[in-house]
Amino acid sequence: MTSHNPANEEEEELTTRELRAWYITFAGTEPYIVAVLSVFIPVILETYSSQAGFKLEDRNVPCDITIEDYKCVTKFGMWYVDSTSYSFYIIAVSVLAQCLVYIGCGSLADFGNNRKKMLLGFAYAGAFFTIGYILVLNPNMYWLAGLLAILSNVCFGASSVFFLACIPSYAHVHPDVLQVKRDGGTEKEIHDIEEKISNQLSVMTLFWGIPSGIFILAICSVITIFMEDKMLSLKIGCVISGIWCIALLTFPVLWMKNRSGFPLPKNQSYFTLSFKRVGRTIKSARELIEIVKYLIAWFILSDGFGTVRTVGTIFAKKVLKLSQIELLLVSITVPLSAVFGAYGFLRIQRYFNLSTKKMVIITTSLLCLAPAYALCGFIAPFGFKHPWEIWLFAVYYGGLLGATQSFCTVLFSSLIPKGHENEFFSLNQITDKGSSWLGPLITGIISDVTHDLRNSFWYLFFSILIPVLIILTVNVDKGRKDAELFAENEKILLENQINNQDYNENEEEKEKIV
Numbered sequence: 001m002t003s004h005n006p007a008n009e010e011e012e013e014l015t016t017r018e019l020r021a022w023y024i025t026f027a028g029t030e031p032y033i034v035a036v037l038s039v040f041i042p043v044i045l046e047t048y049s050s051q052a053g054f055k056l057e058d059r060n061v062p063c064d065i066t067i068e069d070y071k072c073v074t075k076f077g078m079w080y081v082d083s084t085s086y087s088f089y090i091i092a093v094s095v096l097a098q099c100l101v102y103i104g105c106g107s108l109a110d111f112g113n114n115r116k117k118m119l120l121g122f123a124y125a126g127a128f129f130t131i132g133y134i135l136v137l138n139p140n141m142y143w144l145a146g147l148l149a150i151l152s153n154v155c156f157g158a159s160s161v162f163f164l165a166c167i168p169s170y171a172h173v174h175p176d177v178l179q180v181k182r183d184g185g186t187e188k189e190i191h192d193i194e195e196k197i198s199n200q201l202s203v204m205t206l207f208w209g210i211p212s213g214i215f216i217l218a219i220c221s222v223i224t225i226f227m228e229d230k231m232l233s234l235k236i237g238c239v240i241s242g243i244w245c246i247a248l249l250t251f252p253v254l255w256m257k258n259r260s261g262f263p264l265p266k267n268q269s270y271f272t273l274s275f276k277r278v279g280r281t282i283k284s285a286r287e288l289i290e291i292v293k294y295l296i297a298w299f300i301l302s303d304g305f306g307t308v309r310t311v312g313t314i315f316a317k318k319v320l321k322l323s324q325i326e327l328l329l330v331s332i333t334v335p336l337s338a339v340f341g342a343y344g345f346l347r348i349q350r351y352f353n354l355s356t357k358k359m360v361i362i363t364t365s366l367l368c369l370a371p372a373y374a375l376c377g378f379i380a381p382f383g384f385k386h387p388w389e390i391w392l393f394a395v396y397y398g399g400l401l402g403a404t405q406s407f408c409t410v411l412f413s414s415l416i417p418k419g420h421e422n423e424f425f426s427l428n429q430i431t432d433k434g435s436s437w438l439g440p441l442i443t444g445i446i447s448d449v450t451h452d453l454r455n456s457f458w459y460l461f462f463s464i465l466i467p468v469l470i471i472l473t474v475n476v477d478k479g480r481k482d483a484e485l486f487a488e489n490e491k492i493l494l495e496n497q498i499n500n501q502d503y504n505e506n507e508e509e510k511e512k513i514v
Contacts (some may be wrong), residue, residue: 009291012257014173021255022166026205027212029123029163030250031241032156034213035220036130039331040234040241041149042313043324044133045087047231049074051139053083054438068321071451074142077391084314085444090146092440094153101158116258119162120249126155127249131242133235162294164428167415169259171197191414191480195356198413199346202406206342208336210402212248216241217335221328253420276462287486290479291415291424296406296475298408299431301506305401306368307439309334311460312393315374315453320387333394338402345403356411357476363404364468370397379456417477439463 053063053074062073063083073080076089136145171177171194180193220237227233316330317321349359370393377383382475384390416424441458 004481012259012435013175013178014170014172017255018257019170021252022170023204023208024161024248024251025119025163025208025256028245029126029156029159030205030209031216031244032130032152033212034125034210034335035216036241037156037332037335039151039313039327040133040220041145041218042087042310043195043317043327044136044145044231044234045090045142045149045315046314047085048136048139048142048145049086050083052142054080056082076192081444082448082451084318085447086142086146086356087149087314088310088440088444088447090149091153092438094150095157095440097150097154098157101154107195113258115162115165115184116252116256119159120252120405122155122159122162123245123249124154126159127242127245128299129155129242130245133238136235140220164409167198167201168194168407168416168418170201171413172418185349186367195410195414198410199349199356199406202409203342203346206339206402206406207229210339212244213335214332216244217328217332217383221325221332224324224328230261234324288417288479288482289413290474290476290482291412292481293470293474294412294415295428295431297470298342298412298428300463300470301364301408301467302431303439304460304467305397305404306462307443307456308370308397308460309401310440311443311453311456312390312397315384316387316390319453320390322386322390326387328388330394333391334398334401337395337398341399342406344399345407349407355476356407357471357474358408360404360471361468363400363407364464364471367397367400368464368468370400371457374454374457375461384454411474411476414476417490 050063050065050070050072053072055061055063056071057074059080061074063074064070065072072083074083074086076086081089126450129148132148132152133145134140136148161351174194174197177190177193177197180190185193216237216250219240220233223236224230224233313327313331317327324328337453345359345363348354349356356361373393374384379386384393411426437461442459446456446459447453
């Protein structure tokens with residue numbers, strides 16, 4: 001008796017239609033990040049928690065958000081927190097919940113035929129929770145808005161694990177890569193073309209996803225202009241984003257192939273195996289020291305530039321007094337700049353023949369200047385003192401954000417052992433979301449203690465600077481060789497497990513015959 005192992009077979013070549021379906025998946029889910037999580041949810045949470053809250057000085061007097069520089073507190077569980085901090089704490093809770101989901105998802109895609117099912121299943125669930133914002137009828141239901149933020153963020157985050165895991169998998173079976181292999185290309189030539197394709201896939205997702213997010217923001221901007229109830233217009237924007245996602249997911253349902261992984265070992269469950277594999281991966285850190293250094297850097301960096309976006313939105317609304325229309329237009333500027341930034345830095349990389357690691361260092365170093373500029377506001381007449389400055393920030397931050405995320409994804413994928421893509425992208429998301437609660441929590445505490453949101457930029461400055469120093473120490477060539485050795489050892493271990501299962505089954509059959 002033999003076990004069928006799809007992972008041992010030559011994988012089917014990636015087709016244009018399947019690749020297009022994968023891009024459309026991103027176009028359906030990215031508006032949640034670009035529009036809903038970055039703009040709609042923070043504004044809804046901050047506004048409703050303030051309207052349902054009380055004055056800082058007297059908790060018996062309802063909060064009046066029409067007063068300039070209002071300072072209010074709202075109930076969060078058993079405690080009262082600054083209403084500005086409420087959205088930060090909600091995001092912190094959601095990303096803590098994501099960590100457990102990411103670990104549990106690791107084996108669901110690497111084993112069996114689950115990657116497509118889980119990618120689309122989580123995306124559908126996230127879309128329905130986003131549509132649920134229409135049920136938040138008044139400020140006293142700010143708790144429901146927080147709950148929907150947690151559930152939708154967890155679902156879309158889990159979906160992104162399966163989506164990102166496709167990058168190295170698709171790169172391995174891309175027509176250009178397979179052609180080099182058929183032509184007898186060297187190991188370096190194969191790696192170079194795979195890295196090039198991975199960069200191309202990563203950047204192209206932005207060209208599909210970000211315009212989709214801009215489209216949702218533009219629709220919501222028009223609705224806001226013509227509606228008196230500004231909060232209702234944001235909730236309608238959430239509904240439109242959810243419906244848009246559900247509609248576009250039709251294409252991957254029909255066109256994406258369900259590529260198989262290894263068979264699940266006997267006496268194992270997907271959930272427990274995921275935790276065991278992540279535990280084994282962490283124990284194997286000494287074998288994969290370069291990828292560990294990257295993950296430490298990513299743990300800090302992803303928290304930094306993720307929190308910058310949320311802090312920037314709240315800062316623009318409460319300190320710079322931008323209207324809801326202005327906030328939406330600024331929010332359109334960020335992803336629009338990200339498209340041009342990702343493309344522009346990709347051209348720079350190819351023109352000067354720079355490695356992905358060098359591009360990560362360049363873009364991250366430049367990104368560090370954004371919170372540094374905000375800190376100038378403590379001593380200078382500039383530094384987010386005037387509303388027009390937020391427009392410059394949106395262009396600068398957006399242009400660097402898209403490029404940095406794209407290059408970081410490719411750098412990480414080049415260090416992943418083959419056949420362990422989803423497991424390591426789950427670990428990547430764990431480090432990402434495992435720290436993403438930290439930024440909102442710390443900035444929330446800073447806001448609670450100082451009641452001055454500008455102080456939060458100190459944390460953001462160092463959370464972007466420190467990763468640059470760590471990435472400088474990453475040896476990509478050594479990391480790639482370590483990954484190949486790790487994958488080979490894991491493959492031998494898995495084959496031995498499968499052979500032992502087959503042997504035991506044959507022995508059991510013989511005993512039955514006797």
